[in-house]
Amino acid sequence: MAGSEMQKIRVINELREFIKKLLQDPQILEQSLTVARRHLGEGNSDRVLASIANEISDTTSVHIPDDPAEFSEADRLYLELLKEVVSEEQALY
DSSP states (O other): OOHHHHHHHHHHHHHHHHHHHHHHOTHHHHHHHHHHHHHHTTOSSHHHHHHHHHHHHHHSSOOOOSSGGGOOHHHHHHHHHHHHHHHHHHHHO
């Protein structure tokens, strides 16, 4: 298997486990959105993403590394999707 295929499989497996956590504890989504709403007002830097990741890790069963350099592709995808949802919410108001 090529390296890129192995990477895709690893990301899919990580996302699969993450989705399973969300299904087991639906509160994770609302807590994550609440955290993202609070912090995204501070800007859009890696420092802000690290703050969001840290608080999500502290308040839910999801663990995201504190250091953005250690974020997996799935971690980044989740944080980017949170930013997107919050931005779309704010655009509606």
